[in-house]
Amino acid sequence: MPYDLPLMKRGAEIEVLIDRLDRKGRGTGSVDGRTMAVRGGLPGQVVRVRVTRRRRLEGYVLEVVTRSPHEVDARCPHSGSCGGCAFQQLAYPVQLTALREQVGNAFAAAGLEVVVPEVIGCDPPFGYRNKMDFTFGATRWVEVGEPEGVERDFALGMHVSGRFDRVLDIQSCALHFDEADGLLTSAREVARAHGLPPWDVLRHTGLLRHLVLRKGFGTGEIMVDLVTSEDAGPSVDRWAEAMLERHPEVTTLVQNVNTRPASVAFGERERVIHGPGVITERIGDLAFNISANSFFQTNSRQAAVLFSLVSELAAPTGDEVVWDLYCGTGALSLAAARTAREVWGFELVDAAVADARGNAALNDLSNVHFIAGDVLASLGEGVSLDAPPPDLAIVDPPRAGLHPKVLSGLLRLAPPRIVYVSCNIHASAPQIATLVAEGGYDVECVRPVDMFPHTPHVECVVALRR
Ligand SMILES: C[S@@+](CC[C@H](N)C(=O)[O-])C[C@H]1O[C@@H](n2cnc3c(N)ncnc32)[C@H](O)[C@@H]1O
Numbered sequence: 001m002p003y004d005l006p007l008m009k010r011g012a013e014i015e016v017l018i019d020r021l022d023r024k025g026r027g028t029g030s031v032d033g034r035t036m037a038v039r040g041g042l043p044g045q046v047v048r049v050r051v052t053r054r055r056r057l058e059g060y061v062l063e064v065v066t067r068s069p070h071e072v073d074a075r076c077p078h079s080g081s082c083g084g085c086a087f088q089q090l091a092y093p094v095q096l097t098a099l100r101e102q103v104g105n106a107f108a109a110a111g112l113e114v115v116v117p118e119v120i121g122c123d124p125p126f127g128y129r130n131k132m133d134f135t136f137g138a139t140r141w142v143e144v145g146e147p148e149g150v151e152r153d154f155a156l157g158m159h160v161s162g163r164f165d166r167v168l169d170i171q172s173c174a175l176h177f178d179e180a181d182g183l184l185t186s187a188r189e190v191a192r193a194h195g196l197p198p199w200d201v202l203r204h205t206g207l208l209r210h211l212v213l214r215k216g217f218g219t220g221e222i223m224v225d226l227v228t229s230e231d232a233g234p235s236v237d238r239w240a241e242a243m244l245e246r247h248p249e250v251t252t253l254v255q256n257v258n259t260r261p262a263s264v265a266f267g268e269r270e271r272v273i274h275g276p277g278v279i280t281e282r283i284g285d286l287a288f289n290i291s292a293n294s295f296f297q298t299n300s301r302q303a304a305v306l307f308s309l310v311s312e313l314a315a316p317t318g319d320e321v322v323w324d325l326y327c328g329t330g331a332l333s334l335a336a337a338r339t340a341r342e343v344w345g346f347e348l349v350d351a352a353v354a355d356a357r358g359n360a361a362l363n364d365l366s367n368v369h370f371i372a373g374d375v376l377a378s379l380g381e382g383v384s385l386d387a388p389p390p391d392l393a394i395v396d397p398p399r400a401g402l403h404p405k406v407l408s409g410l411l412r413l414a415p416p417r418i419v420y421v422s423c424n425i426h427a428s429a430p431q432i433a434t435l436v437a438e439g440g441y442d443v444e445c446v447r448p449v450d451m452f453p454h455t456p457h458v459e460c461v462v463a464l465r466r
Helices: 092-109 180-193 233-246 300-314 331-337 350-362 404-413 425-439
Strands: 013-017 027-031 034-039 046-053 058-066 131-137 155-160 163-169 208-215 222-228 252-257 269-274 278-283 286-291 321-325 342-347 368-372 392-395 417-422 442-449 459-465
Touching (some): 013 027, 092 425, 155 180, 180 222, 222 233, 233 252, 286 350, 300 459, 321 331, 331 392, 342 350, 404 425, 417 425, 425 459
Parallel strands (some): 222 252, 321 392, 342 368, 392 417
Antiparallel strands (some): 027 034, 046 058, 252 269, 417 459
């Protein structure tokens, strides 16, 4: 549509036809030959947009002028305000196509020509999350349509997109496991009834910081983890007692204390109030004990797909030594250990390493070993390890991708094969390009898996051979 771009100001309203999604899950459309990113816009829609940035052309949807043929009704009552999902109103097959395009774009931007197959979808794409991290807040975000006079000084839910200081009081979520809605409601009601104050992120006062809910889909076990700003033992015990009375399905309840300002659901110390302090998850024929502060794949259904992809790619002859860098609770290590000769896992978080060792024993796997500490140190120049050199290195780093020195370490180590498991292909593709250019690797195959339906994130398993 023709617009006079030099005159278009921040705050102006324009109409845009959305044709694709960008890597952040925003709709994009062309305005006078330039690409505009529109928060809330879906492919196929014509939307009236408020311009928020002129130079980079960004804005958000004020009104949908013409609906998209790909639009479906959102299941979640909070989908407009919540930062948890990006495009629940977009038909799932169209989401998968857009994710595939993102993966292709990331490789192309890194200068790699690869064939990207269809993304393996999650069936069903709802109720898939086995872990939710909710935030308590002292400044509640009031949604359009809420009654006058709702309490504004207590909320338990998710951050509103783009607002670290405002928490949306979530009543129900279409992505998490079935029991989580009821637990969330009780956690809020019991806290209110006992007069426990929520954390005020601006003043750094209050007790309740996060509520983390976890479920083992394969076992039905449920963990409630209350993260507080101080010990406050008697108050927390009363809250826990009331929660357990209402929810006998909870198999373990723990408290984590985070006294630091950073808003993370991680504690410096943990107290087990009820049950064993871990839940067990079963994926295929493997069992995993997971404690509150350990990483585990958040989508159990798709974890099964991911683990079998990795075990398929890991050890074709059965005589391989496999290193699993960034191994968390050892999930991929154990998946590989069933077919490999020996597996060595490397992980920073001590609690995860303890879980990983326990998980190897739980599954009667004696050919897997774990090294605790920063992978950066383990791959440093001149470092000697007990582990024999790998035939295959699995790397599954956090969203930022491999630390540059880990990438250099990997090039020095030069394993014949690498399986790069990436939850952020935009960070990983340039690193894969470096492995190709400097390490002499070929990309053998790429397998994208949708672990996080309704969000722009996509998991990719990339097999490389030198
Ligand atoms: C994406 S998770 C992968 C977990 C595991 N592969 C799985 O599938 O369950 C990344 C893991 O890397 C760990 N981590 C982050 N930085 C690290 C570092 N510098 N050294 C070792 N591990 C690290 C995190 O604690 C987390 O467990």
